[in-house]
Amino acid sequence: MSAPSPRSIPGARPIDGRVRTAVVGTGNIARFHAQALLDLPQRAELVAAVDIVPEALNAFRELHAIPNGYTELAEMLTEQRPDLVHVCTPPGAHRTQVEACLAAGASVLVEKPPALSLAETEKMAAAEGGANGPWMATVFQHRFGSGVRRVRALMDSGVLGRPLVAACHTTWFRPQEYFDVPWRGRWETEGGGPTMGHGIHQMDLLLALLGEWTEVSAIARRQARDVETEDLSVARVDFANGAVASVVNSLLSPQEESRIRIDFERATVELVHLYGYGDDDWRITPAPGFEEEVLAAWRAGEHGVNSGHHAQIVQVLDALREGIAPPVTSTDTLNTMRLVAGVYASSFEGRPITPAELGPESAFHDRMGKGRSL
Template sequence: MSTPSPAAGPPTGPVRVALVGTGNIARFHAEALRSLPEQAEIVAAVDVDTEALSAFRSRFAVPAGYTDLTEMLDRERPELVHVCTPPGLHRSQVEACLGAGASVLVEKPPALSLAEAEKMAAAEGGERGPWMATVFQHRFGSGARRVRALAEAGVLGRPLVAACHTTWFRPQEYFDVPWRGRWETEGGGPTMGHGIHQMDLLLSLLGEWTEVSAVARRQARDIETEDVSLARVDFAGGAVASVVNSLVSPQEESRIRIDFERATVELVHLYGYGDDNWRITPAPGYEDEVTAAWEGGEWGTDSGHRAQVSQVLAALRGGTAPPVTSAESLRTMRLVAGVYASAFQGRPVTPADLGPESPFHTRMDGGGVRW
């Protein structure tokens, strides 16, 4: 692997951005970038599907199109690349971009395994970049930022009990796409590819996890991976959480609830939230203090891609590593690996159990399907 090209310093104007992959998720990236014209300029798109590439370029007025990533990097010299391809392609594409001196914003999950994610992080350029950030946009809505601010200020007291449930529905036809539902190309089922957003948000609110005990099942779908997982997760701060990830739930919902000493905070939504999706219930005796702090907090930003993209662009223009850093995304990936390791080994798992000697470090299924 080549050493990343030396960083040329922070962009002096709008960040030159390229997108790799022009499928449905790339649309959200392009819309976010187009809404920030003073911060970003889309210079190119890459896709092996020439029809999809042409349609994407036309829709978003992208000046250049390529079917080869290396050629695009060499000719366009983007400062940031949004990687919006299936998970099995992420590592090679991210490393190619970093090697060419471009920072990367990669869709979730960033890699198929902890080992891959660590190698991608090792390809970063250090303090001056280029850097890799992962799309975990739910951290950036004003509701989540308000909860973190109140928790850090001590207004809510200690977190005690939490629930993090991603209960969605995907029919069997959804998995007819060849790369879906397979360990080799998707890395896992709903724990890896769907509930990871909610799990990342939970970790951003509660901090380091210390132990997980889990089960995984194939309840209804004919796939290699699980379609359901359930876990108990312990946190360093003393909280304990139930985590459910499902693709067999006809009534779809994404829910996080945290019972702090002085209030219950609850988020109920589906694929993204606004301020109206949050609710706070103060404990008796704390109504005035908690309500005043809640109403006086940050408001007005939903959890769409724009919230994170704007912060990524601002960080790059300021010469600093963009959020969510590789270290932070590794913490979330480590919890995903912990769920699988616990489920397939039938025992509690800690972060220390997931080092290079663990089979779950190199593959989320531990090297073989356990059904």
């Protein structure tokens, strides 16, 4: 996972003073971005908002006291010259907007999923600014609670031993009305179903903890909803460190939860939450004989930070101010998108898939499942 320590990066350009920020897309998730920025006045000023729907834009500006509003991203970029743009539009708009921001010299924090395909995400990464230019970071806010950093520290110190088996389950419930929003449930505009749009958070967290994956076998199905994409996927993922994980992404589960569980040689570590977690949502169960050592390390580890947009945005702003790499770099993002593509490729081709098979020659490089029927 991205460590909060300084790194040399493409995109290092320290900012003297407060970061000038703008939000593009003023719907549901944009509120979390705006609130985090308003809660961090020493680090950031929110100078502008952009939305193609004037009523949405005006209501958002009023709610968050944002001085400038635009219905055209290009105009905002020219007039405001922001340091950082928060891209909170539907996924189908991300690629062109991220590229426009980077071309204008602004770094970007883009909502998940970063784009509709691996190919699009690679193009966005290629548009980053090199040695002194702007960069792109992706919102994967569950990497940022103290709980996950505590687990990572215990893993790195060897207290937990080797990871052996894991479960990564995003079992949520979305009724048919949820898909009334025109961009949802369609390959063309959402890029995929719960694998791409919902479980991607937990899958990203799993990769942040277990590292490089080597093979995936999966099924993706439309089981109950009237949508174009899958509403369920079930996968087995192998990791280079020898661990194996079951990954379930469902929008059909009345008892909703987000769960990551990793059985290490010396303890089980488990996180159960829904849309965000605090320290109390983590549980550790030492193996017999390791109680004292494991529990002492667990108690001594980092505490006190809930996962969420605020926790990630603090680090994104600090990265810009210090001229260091943003947390969740484009490389991290591509790793996660590659696993998403692997789930679809395995399901549609009916065989195990390795990351090496997802290059430009793969049909799943350019599109997750668009044009295919389930």
